[in-house]
Every structure is written in structure tokens, then in C-alpha cells.
Amino acid sequence: MKSFLAQPSVAEEREELLRSRARGWKRDRSITSEQLQAIDEACASPWKHSGMIIGALFFVLTLIGIAALFWLCDLMDVPKGFTTMVISIAAAELLIYALHFWSTGIESALWIGGLFAFIFGLPSEGKPEALLVFALAAALSGARVRNALFGALAAILVVAYAAVKTHEWWPPVVVALTIAIAAALALRREWRRPSNELLFAAMAVVMPLAGYIAAESQKPYLGPGVIIYREPYSGPDAAVPILVDVQLAIIFAVAAVLFFALAIPRRDRATLIAAALSVGISAYEVRTLLHWSVEVQLIAAGVLLVAIAWVLSRLLRGRTRGFVVTPTALTRYDEAIQIAGAISVGPPAHTPATPQRESGGGSFGGAGASGDF
Amino acid sequence: MFSLEREIVQLRDNGVLDDDAAIRLIAIERREVVSLYGELRFLAWGGVMLIVAGVGVLVSKNLERIGPLSIAVAIAAAAIGCYAYSEWRRRASRREGFTHSLVDDYVLLLAALLVSADIGFIEHQWHLLGPNWQRHFLVLAVLHAVTAYIFDSRLVLSLSISSLAAFLGIERNFERVFDSTTDLAVRAFLCSSIVFAWRALDIEVRKRAAGTPSRAPYAFSAVFAHFATNLAFWGALILAFDRSTRTWGCVLAVLFAIGSAWYGVREREEMFVVYAWIYGVIAVDVFVIGQIGPEEVFLALYLIVSAIAAIVGLRMTHVRMREAAA
Numbered sequence: 013m014k015s016f017l018a019q020p021s022v023a024e025e026r027e028e029l030l031r032s033r034a035r036g037w038k039r040d041r042s043i044t045s046e047q048l049q050a051i052d053e054a055c056a057s058p059w060k061h062s063g064m065i066i067g068a069l070f071f072v073l074t075l076i077g078i079a080a081l082f083w084l085c086d087l088m089d090v091p092k093g094f095t096t097m098v099i100s101i102a103a104a105e106l107l108i109y110a111l112h113f114w115s116t117g118i119e120s121a122l123w124i125g126g127l128f129a130f131i132f133g134l135p136s137e138g139k140p141e142a143l144l145v146f147a148l149a150a151a152l153s154g155a156r157v158r159n160a161l162f163g164a165l166a167a168i169l170v171v172a173y174a175a176v177k178t179h180e181w182w183p184p185v186v187v188a189l190t191i192a193i194a195a196a197l198a199l200r201r202e203w204r205r206p207s208n209e210l211l212f213a214a215m216a217v218v219m220p221l222a223g224y225i226a227a228e229s230q231k232p233y234l235g236p237g238v239i240i241y242r243e244p245y246s247g248p249d250a251a252v253p254i255l256v257d258v259q260l261a262i263i264f265a266v267a268a269v270l271f272f273a274l275a276i277p278r279r280d281r282a283t284l285i286a287a288a289l290s291v292g293i294s295a296y297e298v299r300t301l302l303h304w305s306v307e308v309q310l311i312a313a314g315v316l317l318v319a320i321a322w323v324l325s326r327l328l329r330g331r332t333r334g335f336v337v338t339p340t341a342l343t344r345y346d347e348a349i350q351i352a353g354a355i356s357v358g359p360p361a362h363t364p365a366t367p368q369r370e371s372g373g374g375s376f377g378g379a380g381a382s383g384d385f
Numbered sequence: 386m387f388s389l390e391r392e393i394v395q396l397r398d399n400g401v402l403d404d405d406a407a408i409r410l411i412a413i414e415r416r417e418v419v420s421l422y423g424e425l426r427f428l429a430w431g432g433v434m435l436i437v438a439g440v441g442v443l444v445s446k447n448l449e450r451i452g453p454l455s456i457a458v459a460i461a462a463a464a465i466g467c468y469a470y471s472e473w474r475r476r477a478s479r480r481e482g483f484t485h486s487l488v489d490d491y492v493l494l495l496a497a498l499l500v501s502a503d504i505g506f507i508e509h510q511w512h513l514l515g516p517n518w519q520r521h522f523l524v525l526a527v528l529h530a531v532t533a534y535i536f537d538s539r540l541v542l543s544l545s546i547s548s549l550a551a552f553l554g555i556e557r558n559f560e561r562v563f564d565s566t567t568d569l570a571v572r573a574f575l576c577s578s579i580v581f582a583w584r585a586l587d588i589e590v591r592k593r594a595a596g597t598p599s600r601a602p603y604a605f606s607a608v609f610a611h612f613a614t615n616l617a618f619w620g621a622l623i624l625a626f627d628r629s630t631r632t633w634g635c636v637l638a639v640l641f642a643i644g645s646a647w648y649g650v651r652e653r654e655e656m657f658v659v660y661a662w663i664y665g666v667i668a669v670d671v672f673v674i675g676q677i678g679p680e681e682v683f684l685a686l687y688l689i690v691s692a693i694a695a696i697v698g699l700r701m702t703h704v705r706m707r708e709a710a711a
Contacts, residue, residue, distance in 0.1 A: 278386060278416065307442040309439070317432030318488060333417060354434075354544060
């Protein structure tokens with residue numbers, strides 16, 4: 013029996029995930045090319061999907077089209093928000109029903125773009141409750157196209173509302189960590205639909221960072237905006253911000269312990285990442301007590317990360333059960349990110365200033381040492 | 386949690402998977418075996434990025450306090466230490482029972498980045514090359530290339546190519562695309578040509594060494610191809626965004642897009658087809674929008690049509706490439 017809302021059934025969603033995982037198994041040489049082909053044939057589906065990069069590209073192109081439609085409606089003096097929403101969602105449903113598009117990036121962008129366009133078309137009073145309206149739009153579109161990132165976006169907007177409404181640092185942290193812990197608990201249950209699992213995994217990973225950034229934006233002594241780095245405190249006014257930093261460090265440390273307690277017995281990767289992020293945030297906040305300069309913090313943090321990676325790889329070496337360090341093939345996306353990162357700290361090509369002893373100076377272009385003085 | 390155990394068992398029962406593969410995969414689905422290799426590798430990479438960033442700040446903020454010679458010597462010592470570790474691991478890998486550590490690649494990357502920082506700092510401080518200061522990038526390009534070939538490292542190869550681009554005066558900043566001159570575009574084309582020629586030489590040498598006539602993909606081939614393709618497109622877009630060279634830039638971008646798409650289809654590398662669509666659409670849009678002028682309604686209409694055309698075209702190409710791969 014066809015449901016009112018066209019979408020892949022549980023079996024179809026699982027089969028699509030199986031096809032996707034099989035590619036990873038082939039890359040890791042767990043299966044052969046023939047076995048991969050057989051799995052592809054066994055899991056043939058009427059639904060049309062896109063890979064990550066192509067899907068992201070379709071998503072961006074579709075949003076550009078929606079923005080242009082919104083602009084056109086504005087120029088033609090028709091209700092821009094409502095018209096854009098109707099056309100976008102109608103197009104999305106047509107693609108889903110008639111052409112069986114699913115997770116292509118196009119129908120997802122049409123849904124969220126259409127709903128957001130409707131909200132943008134409404135008269136704005138600048139109230140923080142607008143964030144909740146956007147959150148509802150993200151949740152609705154996420155529920156329709158079963159997109160975990162939209163669900164995570166809805167949660168982020170709720171956290172942002174908590175920060176903007178209260179102008180305090182602790183409410184967004186409480187909201188974010190509550191959502192993250194609830195998501196981590198939900199991950200202990202076996203879900204039939206992969207999209208449900210992905211939604212909770214996305215929330216568990218994203219919420220600690222979202223809560224922290226929202227808290228940073230509301231720390232009283234920083235004013236508006238988010239400051240990722242600041243020099244160590246000194247002077248008579250240092251006590252209040254240091255106390256806030258210590259409280260944040262303790263909260264995230266406790267959260268990390270909780271996440272590790274949930275993750276390790278079940279070997280859940282998403283909850284482990286949430287735990288690692290919480291540890292990182294806690295350590296970042298503790299740095300204000302150490303009175304180390306920026307450069308020492310960066311180098312110490314870098315050395316610590318490399319050391320942790322090395323120690324854990326040595327400890328887990330040779331294990332064949334539980335947590336292991338069986339080498340997995342680097343995906344093209346992973347390699348591209350690493351290369352982009354290495355180049356971004358590489359040498360800039362701009363001309364250095366003529367050396368002056370008195371003042372000015374210039375910059376030098378050694379990789380990673382793109383400094384000015 | 387989520388598990389595909391049922392499906393794997395079914396595949397085994399249907400004869401698609403053999404027992405060994407099924408047992409291995411079921412263990413993964415049950416989380417009896419969870420590899421943290423990817424996460425630890427990311428940690429190592431992130432650590433290297435932080436160290437290099439910290440070195441940059443250390444040098445710039447403490448120059449007068451520590452002294453330039455001390456800084457140069459300290460960074461050089463750290464780089465030599467990392468190279469020594471990498472060489473030791475490389476020689477040890479020939480022994481039986483050797484296990485590759487996931488930090489090995491990143492220690493080598495750290496060595497290369499520290500050397501880049503040091504050489505750049507030395508040149509900036511003491512101007513050993515005088516007015517030809519940019520030649521230090523050529524030194525880096527050669528040094529990193531040699532390192533990349535010795536250690537078979539694509540990460541270090543990418544540093545070599547970016548150093549070459551820096552030597553030719555091509556900056557990393559995306560904003561330069563919008564305010565650059567023909568000169569920068571020519572440099573981008575030159576750099577792209579050099580990298581393409583390097584790639585051809587690399588393939589030829591490896592083919593002769595392997596003794597095979599086939600055009601099998603080699604480790605560095607993809608890195609060369611991606612860099613060279615993007616450099617060529619950036620050069621074309623620099624011309625396209627400059628009003629005086631717009632037509633030429635757009636024509637070149639479209640020609641490059643045709644070439645990139647042809648290569649992508651022939652080699653079954655979808656990313657090059659994606660490049661073709663992205664850069665080709667940008668170039669066509671720049672040209673058409675330049676002709677439309679300030680007519681906003683036509684502009685909005687064109688953007689809608691352009692977005693739809695790009696989506697349809699890319700979708701059709703994507704489906705055909707998937708069918709060809711199957």
C-alpha cells in the first residue's frame with residue numbers, strides 16, 4: 013500500500029545503505045568487485061540518489077535557483093515568500109513522486125529553500141522567536157526528506173534561541189548538552205531506518221560544539237560576536253571571566269565522561285566523537301588558568317593530539333576484537349581535505365615588504381609561518 | 386544503533402558473499418570490531434596543522450626576543466628530526482614484520498611544512514636571494530618533489546606543486562580571482578602547463594620502470610591532474626572576471642570545460658566532469674550577465690534558467706557515468 017507521503021520504505025532505505033557500505037567494503041578489500049556488482053544488482057531501487065559531492069553541488073545550485081526565483085517575485089510585485097514556497101515545494105514533490113528523486117540534494121534544497129523563503133518573505137520585527145520559526149522549518153523539511161543535517165540544524169537554531177533570548181552563557185549549554193545526551197541515549201536503541209540513526213548521530217556530534225559557540229557568544233565580558241581566541245587574562249577584572257571558563261570546563265568535562273560511559277561499552281562512533289569534542293572544549297577552556305601564550309598553546313595542543321594518536325595506535329595495535337586500528341583506505345574526500353589543509357598553511361606568494369629596521373616590517377612566507385612583524 | 390546484519394546474512398545465504406567475508410562484515414555490524422584508524426589519522430593530521438600554526442605565531446611574535454638565528458636553527462633542527470624519523474621508518478619498512486604507524490605520514494608532512502617555514506623565514510630575514518627572493522619557492526618545490534618521490538607521499542607532492550605555483554606568483558587567496566590582471570592568468574596557465582607536463586613525464590617514467598604498456602593510474606597522477614585542471618580554470622576565470630578580457634576568458638573556460646569533461650568521461654573520474662560543469666557554468670553566467678546589464682528581471686530569469694540547466698546537465702552526466710561504471 014502506498015503511503016500518502018512518497019518516500020523509500022524501510023527496506024529500500026536499508027538496501028541503499030547496504031549499496032553505499034559495500035563500496036567502502038570494496039575499498040577496504042573486504043569484498044571483491046564481483047561481489048560489489050552482485051550487491052548492487054540485488055539492491056536495485058527505483059529511487060534516484062546522489063553521492064556526497066554531487067548532492068552538495070545540486071543542493072547549492074538549487075538554492076541559487078530558489079534565491080533567483082525569490083528575487084524575481086520581488087521584482088514582479090507578487091508575494092515573494094509564498095510564491096517561492098509553493099513553487100519550490102510543488103517542484104520537490106513532483107520530483108519525489110514522479111521521478112523518485114531521494115537524497116539527490118535537489119528535493120532537499122527545494123523543501124528547505126521553499127520554507128525558508130516563505131519565512132524571509134514575512135515582515136520581520138527582529139525578535140529572537142524568529143529563530144524558532146526557522147527551526148520549525150528545518151525540522152519540517154528534515155522530516156519530509158528524512159535529512160539528518162536539517163534535523164541537526166533545527167537543534168542548532170533552538171540552542172541559538174536559548175542564547176539570544178536569555179543573554180546568558182549557561183542556558184544554550186544546558187539545552188545543547190541535553191539534546192546531545194538524549195541523542196546518545198537514542199543511539200543505544202536499534203533503529204530500523206538508517207536515517208533515524210543518522211539524525212541522532214548528527215545531533216550527538218554537533219550539539220557540544222553548538223552549545224559551546226553559543227555560550228562563547230554570550231559571555232558578558234566579550235560583547236557581541238564570537239571570539240575564538242583571546243590572550244590570557246590579567247588584572248583585577250580577570251576573576252569573573254576565569255570563573256565562567258572554569259565552569260564551562262567542568263560542565264564539558266562531566267559531559268565527556270558521560271559520553272565516554274555511553275560510547276565505550278557499545279562502541280558507538282558518534283558518541284565517541286561527541287566525547288572527544290567535549291574533552292577538547294574542556295581543555296580549551298582550562299587554558300585560561302595556565303597563562304600560556306597563543307603559540308605555546310597551539311604547539312602544545314598539536315603535540316598532544318599527535319601524541320594521543322600515536323599512543324592509542326600503539327595500544328590498539330595487534331588487536332582483532334573491540335576497538336582496533338585496522339588500516340582503512342583514505343577516501344578521496346579525506347585526502348582532498350588533508351591536501352587542502354596542508355596547502356592552506358603553505359607559503360603565500362605575496363611580495364615581502366622592503367626590510368625596515370625602524371618600523372613596518374612585512375611578512376614572510378614559510379609554510380605554516382605566514383607571519384607578520 | 387543500526388545494523389545490516391540481517392542483509393549480510395541474506396547475501397551469504399543467496400551466495401553473493403562467501404562465509405569469510407560474511408563473518409568479517411557481520412563482526413563489523415555487531416561492533417565486535419570497530420576500527421578507529423580514520424579518527425586517529427584525523428587527530429594526527431590536526432595535530433600537525435596546530436603545530437605548524439603555532440610555529441608561525443612563535444616566529445612572528447618572538448623574533449626580537451629569541452633572535453632570528455636561534456629561530457632558524459631551532460626550526461631547522463625540528464625539521465631535520467622529523468625527516469630523520471621518516472627516513473628511519475622508511476628503511477625499517479623493508480624489514481619483515483614491520484607495521485606502518487598512522488603518524489608516519491604526518492611526521493613527514495610536519496617535516497616538509499617546517500622546512501617551508503624555515504626557508505621562507507631565512508630568505509625574509511637575510512635576503513640571500515636578493516631581488517630574486519621568490520626563487521626560494523622554487524627551492525622548496527624541488528625539495529618537496531624529491532621528498533615526495535622518495536617517500537611516495539601525495540601530501541608532500543601537493544606542497545611541491547603549491548610551492549611551484551607560489552614561485553610563479555599565484556596566490557592562494559580566492560579574492561584574487563576578482564581583482565587580478567592578465568599577468569596572473571598567464572602565470573596560472575604556465576603553472577598548469579608545467580604540472581601537466583610533469584604528470585606526463587611521471588607517467589612515462591613509471592610505465593617504463595614497471596614495464597607495462599597500459600595506462601594504469603599511478604599514485605601521483607590524480608594529484609597532478611586535479612591541480613593542473615583547477616589552475617587552468619582559475620586562469621580562465623581571472624580573464625573572465627576582467628571586463629577587458631571577458632570574452633577570451635569565457636571562451637577559454639568553456640574549452641577547458643569540454644576538455645575536462647572529455648577526460649573525466651574517458652578516465653571515469655567524475656570529479657573532472659564536475660569541474661567542467663562548475664567552471665563552465667560560472668564562465669557562461671559571467672558572460673551572459675555581462676551582456677544583460679542592469680535589467681534585473683532578465684537577470685533573475687536568467688539565473689533561474691541557468692541553475693535549472695546546470696542541474697539537468699549535471700544530473701544527466703552523473704547518471705550516464707554511473708551507468709558506464711556499472
